Amino acid sequence: MTEPRFYFAPHTQTFPRTAHPDLLDFHCRLPGYQQTPLVSVPLLAQVLGVKQVWVKDEQHRLGLPAYKILGASWATYRELQTRFGPFKSWETLQDLADQLKPFLPLTLVAATDGNHGRAVARTAHWLGLQAHILVPEDMVPARRKAIESEGATVEVIAGSYDDAVLAAAEFASERHLVISDTSWEGYTRVPGWVVEGYSTIFEEIDLQLQDVQAAQPDLVAVQMGVGSLAAAVIQHYAVADQNTRIVGVEPLQADCVLRSLQQGTLTAAPGPHLSSMAGLNCGHTSPLAWPFLQGGLSAAVAVPDAFAEDAMRLLAKEGVVSGESGAAGVAGLLALMSHPEAELFRENLGLTAESTVLVVSTEGATDPENHQRIVQG
Structure with a gap:
């Protein structure tokens, strides 16, 4: 199977925001701490038919090429x-x-x-x-x-x-x-502490949006392996005073979250898990993340590798170096908006020409040879 698969939740729930008060101070004391860039990507906004797309660029985080x-x-x-x-x-x-x-x-x-x-x-x-x-x-x-x-x-x-x-x-x-x-x-x-640690990304985004007097995103697309980053997104954005929709994206060959959502219970994705989105090659959803994914995701998308490669090339045109897993959120959006039922999908997600979208590019070129082959191909 090479076509994307989709799941749309019949309803979602909200969760209390529980960021640890000492977390950002802890990260600020690590060697080389600085906020990672939040960049506007007008080309992607045009492709998706929305007002603005923000990309949180995690290719350089505390001296490493990823957010982890x-x-x-x-x-x-x-x-x-x-x-x-x-x-x-x-x-x-x-x-x-x-x-x-x-x-x-x-x-x-x-x-x-x-x-x-x-x-x-x-x-x-x-x-x-x-x-x-x-x-x-x-x-x-x-x-x-x-x-x-x-x-x-x-x-x-x-x-x-x-x-x-x-x-x-x-x-x-x-x-x-x-x-x-x-x-x-x-x-x-x-x-649980790993998920909590990721929330620094979204605390930074809040501050960066405030600096440019921009509104909170209407939709966040986030990659899913075991689901920990997506759980952090849900804990930050699926809260009572906000109306942000959240879309989770995973490889077609490792779609454990989408399968679990369809079955209503934790369901494994049988291997082999051979996606080039290597950081997302997971056959089992984290039980800790599962209640947040089940309750907080508006949709899930499982994409073949070709969409991730398209996403990498598009981001590269805008100066964002993103690896295969890093570009997965964009890949999911491209799959949604290029589908014959895209208008119905847009309606389900509340997307209009005035919407703002956020994605996190979670890694840089962690496989430099493959990245070069893809973006120059």
């Missing part, structure tokens, strides 16, 4: 604090590292399709900890080498990302802290 460090760093900090704290007042990460020395050796463990694992490894490096990162066997060499460049031990698992998650869970011990962005039975605390 926001969740990985916060979740690691909160888990370390829970196990070994409370910490004394600190100003720099070296202050924290000094307080952790009596508990060493400690190893952070994570499964990854690329960006999350590198972020966990970078956090471990900052704090003087070790990192053991488990990756699926089909990970491209560039992403594996990037994780190794952070000083991590990389273990290749014979299987998929989901197999790597299962293998990582087995490492949990007093000296091995599993920092996962997906949850399972009995393991929700850390993934």
